[in-house]
Amino acid sequence: MVEARDGVTLHTVVQLPSVSPPGEKFTAVLIRTPYGAKGLSPADLVFLPTSITKDAVLVSQDMRGRMESRGQWNFFRNDTTDGEDTLRWITSQAWSDGRVITYGRSADGIGAYLLSRTPSPPSAVVASVVMFGTADLFSVCFGEGGLYRESLVEQWHAKLGEGTAPVRENERFGPWWSANSPDHGFTRRGGVTPPTVHLTGWYDIFVNGAIQAYEGSVGTQAIIINQGGHCHLGEDYTGFETKLVEREVSRILNAKGSVSKRIAFFLMGFERNRWVCQAFWPPKKSVHYYLTVGGNLLPSLPQRRSYQSFLYDPDNPAPTLGGNNLFLACGPRDHGLWAERSDVLFYAGEGLTSPQAVVGEVRMSLEVASSQADTDFIVMLLDVSPTGTLTNILDDGVRMRWRNGQVKSEPLTPHKPVTVSFSLGHTAYLFGPGHKIAVFVTSSNYPRFSANPNTGDPLLYPSTPRVANNTVYHSRFTKISLPFVDTKYLRDCRL
Numbered sequence: 232m233v234e235a236r237d238g239v240t241l242h243t244v245v246q247l248p249s250v251s252p253p254g255e256k257f258t259a260v261l262i263r264t265p266y267g268a269k270g271l272s273p274a275d276l277v278f279l280p281t282s283i284t285k286d287a288v289l290v291s292q293d294m295r296g297r298m299e300s301r302g303q304w305n306f307f308r309n310d311t312t313d314g315e316d317t318l319r320w321i322t323s324q325a326w327s328d329g330r331v332i333t334y335g336r337s338a339d340g341i342g343a344y345l346l347s348r349t350p351s352p353p354s355a356v357v358a359s360v361v362m363f364g365t366a367d368l369f370s371v372c373f374g375e376g377g378l379y380r381e382s383l384v385e386q387w388h389a390k391l392g393e394g395t396a397p398v399r400e401n402e403r404f405g406p407w408w409s410a411n412s413p414d415h416g417f418t419r420r421g422g423v424t425p426p427t428v429h430l431t432g433w434y435d436i437f438v439n440g441a442i443q444a445y446e447g448s449v450g451t452q453a454i455i456i457n458q459g460g461h462c463h464l465g466e467d468y469t470g471f472e473t474k475l476v477e478r479e480v481s482r483i484l485n486a487k488g489s490v491s492k493r494i495a496f497f498l499m500g501f502e503r504n505r506w507v508c509q510a511f512w513p514p515k516k517s518v519h520y521y522l523t524v525g526g527n528l529l530p531s532l533p534q535r536r537s538y539q540s541f542l543y544d545p546d547n548p549a550p551t552l553g554g555n556n557l558f559l560a561c562g563p564r565d566h567g568l569w570a571e572r573s574d575v576l577f578y579a580g581e582g583l584t585s586p587q588a589v590v591g592e593v594r595m596s597l598e599v600a601s602s603q604a605d606t607d608f609i610v611m612l613l614d615v616s617p618t619g620t621l622t623n624i625l626d627d628g629v630r631m632r633w634r635n636g637q638v639k640s641e642p643l644t645p646h647k648p649v650t651v652s653f654s655l656g657h658t659a660y661l662f663g664p665g666h667k668i669a670v671f672v673t674s675s676n677y678p679r680f681s682a683n684p685n686t687g688d689p690l691l692y693p694s695t696p697r698v699a700n701n702t703v704y705h706s707r708f709t710k711i712s713l714p715f716v717d718t719k720y721l722r723d724c725r726l
Contacts, residue, residue, distance in 0.1 A: 242299035256328035314346035340364025365440025377633030423448035426483035435460020453479035462561035501663030508724035545696035548675030579669035591714035605687035
């Protein structure tokens with residue numbers, strides 16, 4: 232057991248190397264988990280070279296309030312301080328050489344990220360490998376625009392046997408989130424400091440948080456982005472991808488004070504199965520496509536202001552068919568069913584004459600109005616194939632009472648137009664010749680996001696749903712901004 236600073240004991244399993252002569256010192260590999268500490272096997276450390284693990288002390292620990300650890304589970308809010316206390320304990324052991332590698336996947340990766348902000352002792356963490364994690368749990372639960380990730384939050388807590396009331400009663404960003412969301416835009420306190428390999432996926436539930444962690448990091452770092460992440464879209468963790476991660480782990484462990492960053496990502500879409508490696512994000516040109524009358528998506532301003540309306544009924548939401556999900560259908564899926572709904576607006580560009588690569592953050596701006604004091608507006612970026620398949624690439628939106636940030640709830644004035652701007656997330660996608668870039672605009676995607684009852688009531692105290700008459704205005708404010716990249720800057724990975 233490791234004793235935390237407040238006296239709570241944390242169940243900890245320690246495995247010494249099979250050959251450990253008396254008095255020899257070892258580096259430790261630390262995993263902190265809510266799923267049960269255990270003796271670690273090579274399969275648990277798939278991305279760490281055996282040259283490291285065979286001569287390391289493997290330490291796994293139950294997070295506070297989980298399994299055999301004491302205290303109360305608090306949605307990662309104690310994990311920075313508990314992790315610091317564990318580092319102090321490790322480095323005080325007779326077998327320790329004072330060096331620790333933190334390692335974690337999914338929830339374990341969240342713990343590793345939180346510890347990497349303020350490692351204490353400051354020199355103890357010499358490297359970190361984080362797979363499919365984040366250090367911004369507020370955005371995981373509510374996104375940039377306040378949409379509650381109902382399926383993800385509710386089902387993951389149910390898996391743990393924990394309730395979600397504390398999350399739902401804190402949909403306003405405040406002190407409750409400061410300890411588990413250091414990367415959130417309102418309170419960013421500084422990024423990852425140890426040399427780190429960040430592994431994520433374009434359809435992963437935590438991809439935006441992982442990219443944010445990489446962007447805010449200092450020193451030697453690498454980010455590797457596959458297609459699926461948690462979604463498991465055929466990733467080969469025994470072949471090329473594993474070798475790529477192992478190469479970057481070896482690089483950061485041997486950096487010896489040098490500072491460099493590396494980027495490797497899977498380019499989706501046309502010409503599939505292509506890995507791109509860069510020293511930096513490729514140069515991009517942001518192009519605005521405007522939503523116009525007749526369902527057109529054009530790179531020029533609309534000739535006149537117009538609008539299109541639809542009725543959104545919370546009791547009949549558009550069903551989730553794919554996307555960045557964990558317990559639902561995930562990844563790229565055909566969304567032809569959405570095109571048949573009267574509460575989904577569809578806008579498409581012209582067929583492309585040559586491949587077009589979009590790499591980076593996609594942003595959306597909408598001029599909208601509603602008959603109710605609150606509602607949602609949700610946008611999905613699509614690839615329309617020559618055969619008519621509608622494949623989702625990104626989706627997100629805004630809960631209108633939180634349109635100016637989740638600090639103060641601001642109801643709408645019914646039927647009064649307002650402009651909102653939000654991120655759809657990050658991607659690397661190659662649209663093929665003959666394909667069309669398109670978007671859906673709607674007010675639901677359930678149960679990926681909770682169905683807004685259109686009342687403005689807090690999540691914890693919902694009331695009788697109301698039907699909303701929602702309007703999208705075709706104006707200079709209603710546009711999607713796409714980061715286009717010349718394919719000559721996309722260099723294939725070489726091992």
